Amino acid sequence: MANPLDRLSLPQRRAITCLGILVWLGFYVCVVAALAGFLHGGQITALIFYALAGTLWGVPIIPLISWSENYKGKKKRK
Numbered sequence: 001m002a003n004p005l006d007r008l009s010l011p012q013r014r015a016i017t018c019l020g021i022l023v024w025l026g027f028y029v030c031v032v033a034a035l036a037g038f039l040h041g042g043q044i045t046a047l048i049f050y051a052l053a054g055t056l057w058g059v060p061i062i063p064l065i066s067w068s069e070n071y072k073g074k075k076k077r078k
Contacts, residue, residue: 017068028057
């Protein structure tokens with residue numbers, strides 16, 4: 001039986017993705033802000049923490065964007 005999410009139109013997929021990104025970022029910001037309160041160390045520790053926190057938020061979003069644009073379902077043109 002086909003997955004109902006496979007039958008969504010591109011605008012519907014993009015709307016779901018947009019909502020998912022907003023929810024994820026809200027959660028991520030709260031977690032990072034809470035963890036930042038536990039930082040003990042110097043400026044290098046803070047620099048490393050914020051550099052990682054500032055870049056790692058995008059990793060879980062990549063599969064969501066791929067799904068929304070249906071990269072695997074597209075056929076390559078020759």
